Amino acid sequence: SAVISQKPSRDICQRGTSLTIQCQVDSQVTMMFWYRQQPGQSLTLIATANQGSEATYESGFVIDKFPISRPNLTFSTLTVSNMSPEDSSIYLCSVEEYGPADTQYFGPGTRLTVL
Amino acid sequence: AQKVTQAQTEISVVEKEDVTLDCVYETRDTTYYLFWYKQPPSGELVFLIRRNSFDEQNEISGRYSWNFQKSTSSFNFTITASQVVDSAVYFCALIPSNFGNEKLTFGTGTRLTIIP
Numbered sequence: 001s002a003v004i005s006q007k008p009s010r011d012i013c014q015r016g017t018s019l020t021i022q023c024q025v026d027s028q029v030t031m032m033f034w035y036r037q038q039p040g041q042s043l044t045l046i047a048t049a050n051q052g053s054e055a056t057y058e059s060g061f062v063i064d065k066f067p068i069s070r071p072n073l074t075f076s077t078l079t080v081s082n083m084s085p086e087d088s089s090i091y092l093c094s095v096e097e098y099g100p101a102d103t104q105y106f107g108p109g110t111r112l113t114v115l
Numbered sequence: 116a117q118k119v120t121q122a123q124t125e126i127s128v129v130e131k132e133d134v135t136l137d138c139v140y141e142t143r144d145t146t147y148y149l150f151w152y153k154q155p156p157s158g159e160l161v162f163l164i165r166r167n168s169f170d171e172q173n174e175i176s177g178r179y180s181w182n183f184q185k186s187t188s189s190f191n192f193t194i195t196a197s198q199v200v201d202s203a204v205y206f207c208a209l210i211p212s213n214f215g216n217e218k219l220t221f222g223t224g225t226r227l228t229i230i231p
Contacts, residue, residue: 001162041223042206042221042222042223042224043160043206043219043221045218045219048218090158092160094160102148102165103150103162103165104150104162104210104219105162106152106159106160106161107159108157108158108159109158109159109160111158
C-alpha cells in the first residue's frame, strides 16, 4: 500500500491564524481526500482533491475556510483559515488505490489545537 | 444514502477474552464495499479489511475474524484472545461501487479497552 506522510504531526495555534497541512504520498495516486475528526467523533469528509481540477467540497465545508491545493499526483495541502477553537481536530488525508483491493489508506493525521 | 451504525460506543474486556464489535449498515446499492479501520491512541487510521458485497465468506487473519451477513446487513469483527495492544477505536465503513464518486461513510466508532 501507499506510504502517506503528513506535516506537521501536531500544532497549537492561536485564534485567527491559518495553518497549512501537507500530505505526501510515495506513489502517484488519482484521488486524495481530506477528512476532519473532531474530538471523540467519527471522520467527516471535507473535500476530494483531484490533480488538475478544483477540489470538490462536501456540504458544510467551503473553499474560503479550507483551501486545498493539488499540484501533482503525489502531494496535496489543506489550509485551515482564520482558525477558531472549533477547528481543533485531527485532520487526515487519504488516498485511494485501485486494483485487486480498492481501498482508502490514511495518513498519520495532524492533531490541531486552536487556543 | 449510506448509513453505518456501530451501536457499541465503548467496550472493556479483560486481556485474553474474546470480543465482538458490531457493525450494521444501510445502503440501496447492490454492489458496495465494507471496511474496518483501527485508530490507536496515536491517531493514525490503520486499514484492517475490505470486503465486497458479493463475497459473504467469513475471513480470519490471525486473532481477527470478520462475519459478513448480507441478510442482516451486518459486518461484525471479532478479536480472539485480546491483547492490550488491541486497545483502540475501531471504525466500520462503507463505500458504494460507483467508481469516480467514491465516498466512505464511517460509523461512529467503538472504543475498545483491553484491561491487563
